[in-house]
Amino acid sequence: MPIRLTIVSLIVLVFCCVGFIQKSNPLEVPTKVPFTVPKGWPEPVYDFKKNPLTKQGIALGKQLFYEVQLSKDGTISCGSCHQQFGAFNSYDHPLSHGIENTLTTRNAPALFNLAWQKAFMWDGGINHLDLQPLAPITAHNEMGESIEQVLNKLRKTAAYRKAFKAAFGDETINTQRMGKALSQFLLTMVSSNSKYDRVMNGTDSFSLPERLGYAIFKTKCTICHSEPLFTDFSYRNTGIPLEPYLNDFGRMTITQLAADSLKFKVPSLRNVEVSFPYGHDGRFFSLMNVFDHYRQSMQVGPTTDPILKNKLPLSNYEIGQLRAFLHTLTDSVFISDPRFAEPGTNTIGKLPIDQHN
Amino acid sequence: MKSVILIILLPCFSMMAMGQTKLAFQMEWNGHQWHPDSSYQNAAGETLQINRLQFYTSQWKYINANNDTIDLTTAHFLMNAFAMASLSLPFDLPKNAKTVLFNVGVEKDKNTSGIQTGVLDPSLGMFWTWRTGYIMAKMHGVSSNAKTAGNRFSYEVGGFEPPFDAVRTIVLNLPSGKGSSNQTIIHTNLAAWFNGKHPIQISQTPNCHNAGKLAMLLADNYATLFSIVNQP
Structure with missing residues (x-):
């Protein structure tokens, strides 16, 4: 009788343990999430x-x-x-x-x-x-x-x-x-839900200044700020003079090539309205500062991009239209998406006060 | 039963017949054993003490009597002069090997494919986080000739892309008829760090922290640290 009891309890014990082993497994398989490439965009470079x-x-x-x-x-x-x-x-x-x-x-x-x-x-x-x-x-x-x-x-x-x-x-x-x-x-x-994207998808239309600005943009800016990502990811010297306290030579620090002196990565212009200040060291506080840099104060040096050797002439009229267009690149869905928000914050959906633009 | 024993023993016999040896680095300074608590003089006459010395080795291969090049392992090893165990390599080198080859450094592929694990984990401090790339070899120390805070010198040598690729392939011929030794010592002359190919003076260049010309000079030098000599 005691032997039988022992055997039975052993069997029960083994079953209990096996049950434990199997129980935790199904919960541990991570749930796959697809990555969606926006329509008309290139394939991502990240190896998913x-x-x-x-x-x-x-x-x-x-x-x-x-x-x-x-x-x-x-x-x-x-x-x-x-x-x-x-x-x-x-x-x-x-x-x-x-x-x-x-x-x-x-x-x-x-x-x-x-x-x-x-x-x-x-x-x-x-x-x-x-x-x-x-x-x-x-x-x-x-x-x-x-x-x-x-x-x-x-x-x-x-x-x-x-x-x-x-x-x-x-x-x-x-x-x-x-x-x-x-x-x-x-x-x-x-970030692919700006007014610009809706216009490209045919679900919205530009206002007159936005449309004129887009046309100017395509003749003066897209070589570097190419659509749809609004950057070609190249490194260029846009005539931003060396900051004497920072001594930042940009790309040259990485490649050790004199030809790369003062070259920095072309930033995307998506969400440019809300991402001031601008430039690799944030020296431009407003879009107006940037326009003034390109048409007036940039310093052409030996490594300045050849397409900017005569600076970038921009009239006041062009600047007004360009600004209207650049504002269509603000993705209000992206900057208020709760998926990305810091847990516990309640600032979602509130745009910062634009002090400079 | 006999055949079973034979099957078990046969590989052992054949291993003994072929013979195998283990490789181990031995840190030296111009022919004498190097001690971490001793000061040494480099070729420029600068007195120095080393307090950190690490380097990666990889791509271990050997050439046999038929002139075939054979991979020993695909693993990477982080050699640390301050951790004896790291200086002995875990794989066997067949005794019919004529030449042994390895790289000092980490090849491009591992520098361009995200975060690695094991001895290549960036948390081990042999990795530049501000610009991607492994530190192939590092030597830190103090010297009164270093005109720096605390008289410290710090050489962290890296770079994996031409023209500043700091990986160096080391080719060492093994002495023939080297008897029954189960360990082959790779003598590592740390003095050559400062003059193996190019003169490096602590007073002139106490620091190296980026890929580039100085890193290439130091890499040329560390390519000359190693030798295998006939053992008595």
Whole structure:
């Protein structure tokens, strides 16, 4: 009798254990999320096969994007300098703030349509989106933290162990997974719902100044700011003189070639209305400053782009129409999309006060 | 039963017949064993002490008696002069190998395909985050000739794209008839960091933190650190 009981209890025990093993599995498969390429756009350059978008991966990426633990003193997240209402630029800051009263040396660029971007930073020095967040995390005048310390902080947080498991299948937290999760969130930040896009889709129409501005834009600006991304991702010297305190030679720092002196990546003009100030060091506070630079104050030097060797003549009339057109590139859906918003904020849908344009 | 034992033992016998050896780096300074707590003089007469020395090795291959080039492993290794275990390589080199080849550095593919794991994890500090690229080799230390804060010198050498590709292929011929030693020592003369091919003076260039001309000079130098000599 006792032997029988033992056998029965053993069998029951084994079944219970097997039940445990099977129970947790189905929950751990991340939910695939498709990536939609807007109509008429080129294929993205990001390799989604190596990092397929999942609901859990995107959610983890968003959590990391707004995580202040990424900085040494717990004061700064990615979202501190990449604010949604400015199309994820640093609102009204020529240079952004780092930890301990430091200042960066470049203007934080707006973030969108990153799946189409081959290289990152104003000098193109970073060649993969997954690697990009490591630069602000480790820079002494940004988040000032070591990668190892960031990983240790995340590993100590139960919520992150759970989130990494949900996104990647187990609780391992390493640099690669952190980068991939951040990329997943960043890749979903597609800005393709501006008035310009609606006009191109045939569901809206330009006003007269917008239409005239578009025509001027196509004759004077599209060589570099080419549609539909409004940048050709090239590096060019547009006659912005060297800033003597920053001594930033741009692309030349990466390639070490004199021919690349003072060249910087052509920024996209999507959401340009809300992403002031402009220029690699944020020296232009308004669109008017930029127009004045091109038609008047730019300094033509040996590496200045040949198409700008006679500067870029613009009449007051043209500037007025161009400005009307550029405002059609503001994507109000994107800058108020709750999918990208910092959790717990209630500023969604409110445009910043435009002090300069 | 006998045949079973034979099947088990046969590979062992054949391994013994062929013979295998392990490779290990040994840090030296002009023929003497290098010690982390000793000061040394470089060719320019500058006294220095090294407090960090790491480099990647990869693409390990050997050439056999038939002149075939054979891959030993596809793995990358991070050699650290301050961690003895890292200096011994885990794979076997057949004793019929005439020549052993490896790269100092990390090839382009791993520099252009996002974040890697294992010894290539950027969190290990052998990676530039502000511009993509592995630090192929680094040497930090102090020297009174370094006109810098704390008299520190800091060489972090990288770059994976021409004309500033800092990866160097090392080709070392193995001495013939080297007997029964199970370990082959790769003598690593750290003095050559400063004069292997180009003279590097700490007083002139105490720092290297980017790809470019200086990194290429240092890379040419670290290509000359290694040798395998006849063991007694």
